[in-house]
Amino acid sequence: MNEMPVVDAEAGTLLPKISAKKVQVFYGETHAIKDVDLNIADRTVTAFIGPSGCGKSTFLRCLNRMNDTIDICRVEGDIRIDGEDIYDPKVDPVQLRAKVGMVFQKPNPFPKSIYDNIAYGPRIHGLSRSKADLDEIVANSLQKAGLYEEVKDRLDEPGTGLSGGQQQRLCIARAIAVSPEVILMDEPCSALDPIATAKIEELIDELRENYTIVIVTHSMQQAARVSQRTAFFHLGNLVEEGETKEIFTNPTDRRTQDYITGRFG
Amino acid sequence: MSLPILVFVLLALSVAGYVLGRGRAMASAGGDARKLHSLPNYYGWFGFLVALLPAALMLLLWLPAQSVVIDTQVSAMISDRSAAESSRGLVMSDVERVAEGLDLAVDAGVLTEEQAASIRTEFTDVRERLGEVGVALGSDVTSETLQAAQRYRALSSTGDLLRTLAVVAAALAGLAFVYRRAASTFRARNAVEAVVRWILILAASIAILTTVGIILSLIFNTVEFFSLYPAWDFFFGLTWSPSFGGGSELGILPLLWATLYISFIALAVSVPIGLFAAIYLSEYAGPAVRAVAKPLLEVLAGIPTIVYGLFALLTVGPLLVDIFGDGGVLGVGWMGGGTAVMTAGLVMGIMLIPFVSSLSDDIINAVPQAMRDGSLGLGATHSETVKQVILPAALPGIVGAILLAGSRAIGETMIVVLGAGAAARLSLNPFEAMTTVTAKIVSQLTGDADFASPEALVAFALGMTLFVITLGLNVIALYIVRKYREQYE
Ligand SMILES: Nc1ncnc2c1ncn2[C@@H]1O[C@H](COP(=O)(O)OP(=O)(O)OP(=O)(O)O)[C@@H](O)[C@H]1O
Ligand SMILES: [Mg+2]
Numbered sequence: 001m002n003e004m005p006v007v008d009a010e011a012g013t014l015l016p017k018i019s020a021k022k023v024q025v026f027y028g029e030t031h032a033i034k035d036v037d038l039n040i041a042d043r044t045v046t047a048f049i050g051p052s053g054c055g056k057s058t059f060l061r062c063l064n065r066m067n068d069t070i071d072i073c074r075v076e077g078d079i080r081i082d083g084e085d086i087y088d089p090k091v092d093p094v095q096l097r098a099k100v101g102m103v104f105q106k107p108n109p110f111p112k113s114i115y116d117n118i119a120y121g122p123r124i125h126g127l128s129r130s131k132a133d134l135d136e137i138v139a140n141s142l143q144k145a146g147l148y149e150e151v152k153d154r155l156d157e158p159g160t161g162l163s164g165g166q167q168q169r170l171c172i173a174r175a176i177a178v179s180p181e182v183i184l185m186d187e188p189c190s191a192l193d194p195i196a197t198a199k200i201e202e203l204i205d206e207l208r209e210n211y212t213i214v215i216v217t218h219s220m221q222q223a224a225r226v227s228q229r230t231a232f233f234h235l236g237n238l239v240e241e242g243e244t245k246e247i248f249t250n251p252t253d254r255r256t257q258d259y260i261t262g263r264f265g
Numbered sequence: 266m267s268l269p270i271l272v273f274v275l276l277a278l279s280v281a282g283y284v285l286g287r288g289r290a291m292a293s294a295g296g297d298a299r300k301l302h303s304l305p306n307y308y309g310w311f312g313f314l315v316a317l318l319p320a321a322l323m324l325l326l327w328l329p330a331q332s333v334v335i336d337t338q339v340s341a342m343i344s345d346r347s348a349a350e351s352s353r354g355l356v357m358s359d360v361e362r363v364a365e366g367l368d369l370a371v372d373a374g375v376l377t378e379e380q381a382a383s384i385r386t387e388f389t390d391v392r393e394r395l396g397e398v399g400v401a402l403g404s405d406v407t408s409e410t411l412q413a414a415q416r417y418r419a420l421s422s423t424g425d426l427l428r429t430l431a432v433v434a435a436a437l438a439g440l441a442f443v444y445r446r447a448a449s450t451f452r453a454r455n456a457v458e459a460v461v462r463w464i465l466i467l468a469a470s471i472a473i474l475t476t477v478g479i480i481l482s483l484i485f486n487t488v489e490f491f492s493l494y495p496a497w498d499f500f501f502g503l504t505w506s507p508s509f510g511g512g513s514e515l516g517i518l519p520l521l522w523a524t525l526y527i528s529f530i531a532l533a534v535s536v537p538i539g540l541f542a543a544i545y546l547s548e549y550a551g552p553a554v555r556a557v558a559k560p561l562l563e564v565l566a567g568i569p570t571i572v573y574g575l576f577a578l579l580t581v582g583p584l585l586v587d588i589f590g591d592g593g594v595l596g597v598g599w600m601g602g603g604t605a606v607m608t609a610g611l612v613m614g615i616m617l618i619p620f621v622s623s624l625s626d627d628i629i630n631a632v633p634q635a636m637r638d639g640s641l642g643l644g645a646t647h648s649e650t651v652k653q654v655i656l657p658a659a660l661p662g663i664v665g666a667i668l669l670a671g672s673r674a675i676g677e678t679m680i681v682v683l684g685a686g687a688a689a690r691l692s693l694n695p696f697e698a699m700t701t702v703t704a705k706i707v708s709q710l711t712g713d714a715d716f717a718s719p720e721a722l723v724a725f726a727l728g729m730t731l732f733v734i735t736l737g738l739n740v741i742a743l744y745i746v747r748k749y750r751e752q753y754e
Contacts, residue, residue, distance in 0.1 A: 069641055071551070098644030108635035111658045120653070121643040171639070178643060 015083060017042035017182065017212045018063060023077035025058050025067065032058045034236040036077075040229075045204060045213045047223035047244065050233035051259065056216045059233065060184050063214065064100035065093040081182065098125055101175030105187040107167035109159030109174075114151050117159040117170055118142065121178035137177055145173035146203050165196025172203065176211075183207065185215040189222065201226050220260055224248055232256045271324070271429055278436040279317035282443055286312020289447035303454035311453040312443040314460050320435035327431065331424040338420060342413045352717050356410065359402075363391070363414035364421070366400035373398045382419065386411050483732060486725035493719040499726060505689035507709065507720045515723045517730060519689040523699035524731075527610045527685060528674035530695065534614025536667055539621025546622070547629045548651050559626075566619035570679040577612035577684030578603065585611075589696050600696035602686070607695045609684035613677055617670045624669065628662035628746075629655060661745050668742035672735040678703040702727050 016039035025033035033055045040046050048056040058067070065086060067073040079086050086096055098121070109117050118138045121127075128134040138155070142148040147169045151162070159170050168188055175183055185204075189197040204213060204226045217223050223230055224244060231241040232253075239253050251257045290308035294300040301308070336357065343356050370376040375398055376384070384391065386408040395402060406414075447453070491499070494515055502516020542562070546555055582603025587593050589600040589607075600607075632655050640650040656663075686698025687708070709724040716722070 064642065066638070066642060069638075094644050094646050096644075097642055102638075102642035104635060104638060104642070106635055108633070108639040110636065110639065110654050120640070120645075124643070124645050124649055124653075174639075174643065 016040055017081065018214075019080050020059075020062075021078040023059070023062060023075065023079060025055070025062060025076075026074045027058075027070070028072040032236055033062070036238040038231060038238055038241060040212065040214060042212050043208060043210070044229055045208050045215060045227040046229045046231060047227035048214065048216045048231050048233060049218070049220065049223050049259070050239075052218075054233040055236045056233050057186050060186055060214060060216055063182070063184055064097045064102055066097070066102065068093050098178045099180055100182040100184060101178065101180035103168070103171050103175055103183065103185040103188050106191050107164055107171050109162070109167050109170050111158060111160055113156045114159045114162070114170065115155040118174050118177045121174060125178055127178065141173040141177040144176050144207070145169045146199065146206075147173055163196070165192050165199060168192060168196070168200060169203065172200075172207075176207075180211065182212045182214070185213065187216050187218060190218065197222070220248070232259065234259070267425075271432060275317065275320055275324070275432060275436055278320070278433070278440065279313045282312035282314075282316030282436075282440055283309040284312070285440060286310075286315075286443045286447045286453070289444060290449060290451070290453070293447070294449040301449050302452050303457075307453035307457050308447050308451070310457045311451075312440075312447060314457065315443050316436050316439040318460070319439055320432045323435045324428070324432050327428050331421075331428065335417060335420045335424060339413050339417045342409070342416060344409060354717060359406075359410050360413045360417055362400065362402060363395070363406055363410055364417040366395035366398065366402070367414060367418060369398045369400055370395060382415055384411070480732070483725055483729045486722055487729045490719060490722035490726045493722065499723070503691060505705070507723070509715070509718065509720050513720055515719065517702070517727065519691045520700065520702045520705055520727070521730070522691055523606060523681075523685065523689070524675055524701040524703070526606050526695065526699070527613060527681060527701060528671055530607065530610025531613035531617055531674040531677075532667065532671055534611060535617035535621050535670060538614075539618045539670075540625050540663065542618065543622040543625035543629055544651060544656075547626050548647070548655070559623075562619040562622055565615075566623065568616075570616060570677060571683075573612050573616045574679040574683035577608050577680055581612050582608045582684065585696070599694065602698060604684055604686035604698045605696045606685060606699050609681045609701075610695070612684055613674055613680050616677070616680065617674060620673065621666055621670050624666035625659070625663050628659045628666065631662070632658045661748060665742040665744075665746035668738045668745070672738040672742070675738075676703060676731060676735050678707060682707055702731050706731075 018038075018040040020036060020038045020040075023033055023036045023038075024031070036059060038059075048060060050056055061067045062075055062079060063081075063086075065075075067075055075087065081096075081100065084091070110120065112120070115138055118141050119134055122134060122137050128137055139148060139152075142151065147166060150166060151157075151170075159167065162170060168191075172183075172188075189200050192200065201222065204215065207213060208228075215223075215227065227244045229242065230244045230247040232239045232247065232251075232255075234255050239255050240247065240251065247256065248260055251260065287305050287309035289312075290301055291298070291305055298305050339360060340353060340357055343353060343360075367376065367381045371378055371381050375394065384394075386406055391406040391411055392402050392404075395406075499515055499517055501518065502514055503518055504514040504516050505519045507513040507515060546558055550558065582605070585605065585608055586600050586603050588595055589597055591598040591601075593600070636654055636658060637650055640654045641647070645653070681701045681704045685700055685704065687700050687704070688698050689705070690697060690699045692699065706724045706727050709721055709727075
């Protein structure tokens with residue numbers, strides 16, 4: 001893991017964790033992402049907002065190359081994480097996904113025990129040397145996801161038996177267990193009630209200390225509460241990006257203004 | 266009146282009911298359909314159904330009742346002495362054949378109606394006369410049989426007449442009812458819909474009742490078999506050697522052993538191949554391959570099993586002999602002839618491949634995409650995902666599919682009849698000919714079997730055993746599959 005922020009030697013400025021340039025995404029003939037340039041800062045929460053179908057999920061899935069699993073999907077442009085081109089043929093998408101974790105809209109625990117759900121990633125990547133090691137990773141990840149107290153006595157019960165909110169935190173713990181640097185979340189709270197949502201939001205705020213987080217959300221309030229930066233997408237274009245406060249109080253683009261005041265979308 | 270004509274008359278009366286119902290309703294509304302409670306056609310259908318259904322029901326109940334009544338009356342005429350010689354049932358079937366022969370003779374004009382009712386064995390060679398019209402009898406007709414047959418005919422013709430009267434009367438009563446009720450205020454639509462609902466219920470119950478009927482007939486015959494042959498010897502006997510002359514040994518174990526052995530080989534072939542094919546098709550194959558391969562596999566499933574049987578007999582058997590037989594490629598001489606457990610097992614395995622693969626394919630596809638995404642999103646490769654997430658998630662369903670395939674293998678008949686041989690044998694050598702439960706059911710009942718002997722009735726006991734085994738497997742399999750489905754809903 002890269003503890004020191006990468007610094008551009010010439011400019012002497014902080015480089016972003018993720019930088020995307022001229023990204024185009026096509027699903028067959030559909031042009032889903034049009035020429036998007038975006039920098040995502042390290043250890044901040046960046047929110048993607050925009051009306052349904054504008055390409056938020058598509059762009060998010062470019063960042064860990066999940067789009068590779070869709071046959072008809074084609075990605076063009078340049079996306080770098082820590083300065084390394086993730087679409088370079090030398091990069092193994094499978095390795096990349098361990099570094100860039102993902103949490104999905106619907107909680108999707110595996111039909112295995114809580115323990116095995118968390119241990120799944122570390123086992124695949126050989127992150128533990130012993131059983132004790134693995135136990136520690138599991139306990140640690142559950143703790144970071146704020147779930148440990150609730151499940152510590154029933155780690156061998158199926159993960160699918162938890163409540164929706166617990167399942168989603170389990171999925172976050174599962175992602176954390178492989179020590180990613182970036183966590184992508186696609187509408188992680190849309191299947192949850194307000195209390196479970198509040199818990200997750202709290203969690204996101206804590207995780208910000210150690211991870212770069214990108215979250216797609218349909219809730220303006222949520223974006224305002226958890227994110228420091230916000231990017232607004234519309235019809236496949238990135239309309240504007242900036243400090244969350246700026247975007248919500250003082251948007252420069254007319255479309256952003258219409259969207260956040262609820263005039264469309 | 267013969268039955269087809271009666272049915273025709275009944276239908277004609279029902280059509281009259283339609284016309285009557287519709288006409289009466291329109292008349293009562295003064296020709297204005299809007300004043301009717303229901304559309305005019307509903308009154309028509311009401312008339313049709315009321316004329317048809319009670320009469321048809323009457324007819325359906327009458328038919329078996331009449332034959333039971335006649336049977337008991339006629340069978341009372343048979344003396345205990347001749348009943349003791351062979352069984353009463355056999356004498357009765359003779360009586361029926363003679364009666365049928367007389368009918369044919371009258372139809373053909375060889376005998377007049379009076380002659381048929383009055384001929385005596387003392388004066389006429391009845392067997393020869395009936396032979397002339399194409400009714401072959403196994404033995405000479407005794408005078409007792411002939412008289413019983415004549416009585417049978419007399420009772421039948423009275424019964425038929427009464428039947429006609431009863432059915433027509435019921436239909437006419439229906440028409441009278443329609444005449445009184447079909448008025449503008451009558452809720453014909455509701456009445457028709459209620460009847461339609463009952464018809465649907467009836468169809469559903471017929472499906473269930475036939476199943477019950479099949480089971481009952483199996484049970485009765487099995488019980489009869491066990492009254493002639495000890496159950497212990499049947500279930501635990503190690504020899505199967507039926508002889509219609511008596512003194513048979515009817516132990517099921519050699520048959521059951523071969524059945525299970527062949528099914529095991531069939532599953533050992535079909536489960537890995539079918540499962541891997543399903544994994545390839547649902548996880549790795551591109552849409553183009555899928556589009557071709559899936560229908561091809563389904564064609565394989567549609568081939569009649571007799572064709573597989575021929576394949577076993579003519580291709581696989583000789584091929585195996587060339588390899589494992591005397592002077593074969595391996596020079597081991599394990600295999601004497603082409604028919605063997607291995608032959609039948611291999612071919613049955615091929616038959617089951619599409620069955621296993623299409624069931625497994627459905628089950629693998631039912632594993633939600635979210636599960637795959639979750640695994641891939643953690644940096645698992647595709648094959649790790651298949652192995653560690655998709656297969657475990659699909660496992661209960663796949664086990665269910667395997668059990669279903671097993672119960673098909675156990676019940677399979679044509680392949681073993683042609684491929685496995687005819688000798689009942691308890692042996693471990695898969696290259697030996699053996700014979701299965703299903704194959705023996707076929708051979709015990711084909712040919713001139715005497716249906717009252719234990720050698721024939723044993724078929725029902727065999728069938729019952731198979732039924733219980735496959736039913737058990739199916740119940741377990743369905744339970745597992747259903748349980749698995751719930752997991753994702
Ligand atoms: N698998 C796919 N195949 C074809 N087209 C797709 C696929 N996924 C997305 N698209 C198309 O790409 C465009 C962007 O979709 P995307 O899912 O990124 O939108 P979104 O902003 O996440 O919407 P939502 O807020 O509803 O989740 C849409 O027009 C959609 O129809
Ligand atoms: Mg989306």
